[in-house]
Amino acid sequence: MTDEQRVLYRLQACPFCERVVRVLDEYGVDYESRFVEPLHSERDVVKRVSGSRTVPVLVDPETGATLTESDNIVEYVETYYGGE
Amino acid sequence: MDLGFPVVELPSHDAPAEGDGAPDFVRPLVNDEYWVDTALSSLVPSVVVFYPMNGSFPATYIWDEVEERGWDERSNVVGVTASTPYSHARFLDDRDLGARLFSDPSNSVARDWGIANDLDGMEGVEEPRPAVFAVDADMTVEYAWVADEYPEFPPYDEVEEAVF
Numbered sequence: 001m002t003d004e005q006r007v008l009y010r011l012q013a014c015p016f017c018e019r020v021v022r023v024l025d026e027y028g029v030d031y032e033s034r035f036v037e038p039l040h041s042e043r044d045v046v047k048r049v050s051g052s053r054t055v056p057v058l059v060d061p062e063t064g065a066t067l068t069e070s071d072n073i074v075e076y077v078e079t080y081y082g083g084e
Numbered sequence: 085m086d087l088g089f090p091v092v093e094l095p096s097h098d099a100p101a102e103g104d105g106a107p108d109f110v111r112p113l114v115n116d117e118y119w120v121d122t123a124l125s126s127l128v129p130s131v132v133v134f135y136p137m138n139g140s141f142p143a144t145y146i147w148d149e150v151e152e153r154g155w156d157e158r159s160n161v162v163g164v165t166a167s168t169p170y171s172h173a174r175f176l177d178d179r180d181l182g183a184r185l186f187s188d189p190s191n192s193v194a195r196d197w198g199i200a201n202d203l204d205g206m207e208g209v210e211e212p213r214p215a216v217f218a219v220d221a222d223m224t225v226e227y228a229w230v231a232d233e234y235p236e237f238p239p240y241d242e243v244e245e246a247v248f
Contacts, residue, residue: 009118034118037173045117 004061016070017056098198114172134212138167156182
């Protein structure tokens, strides 16, 4: 494990973000929530991190992965953290 | 302030004094890009500025002064008030300010610090009274000022002498 924190960029009440949160919680994966603003134009930090302004984005220092799109993130979490 | 009539005095407060421990808290801390739950103790040493909610003229005046004096460039400056994270994000958008702002809509941080101001004529709304604390790396209060009148502004020169 690294000391660096796993980070989830999310938007309040965004269903795709909540879906990811549910899966992270299900597998006991801890993360820091960073909330961004609804306007895409106000999301430079997300663009800098992931290359696009969409959320959710999961940045996982444990694997070096930066993931976008909830489908991808859920699949990643299940694959990497879902096993015994 | 000399207005030719008595200014409203605020009731006595129960704020930590110099040498006391600063009550720690966790609240969403807003920077110009996002907000994240943050403990005050993870940011010390800091200058902690409690102020009336965004949109009020004291909020504007206090942060204009902090910005003009460059406190945010000389120290870790954080603000605390009852405004939402969204309001803080807009407030920071409008300014060139290196400070970050804690969002405390329940005002319970101000209550813990003994400086809540229950607003007359705004039922159910409270906010911090203006107050400035310098908190050192051990969470000890090195300097404290709390408003006794309404309105009252921080003694900026005194803060600078004590802190910088």
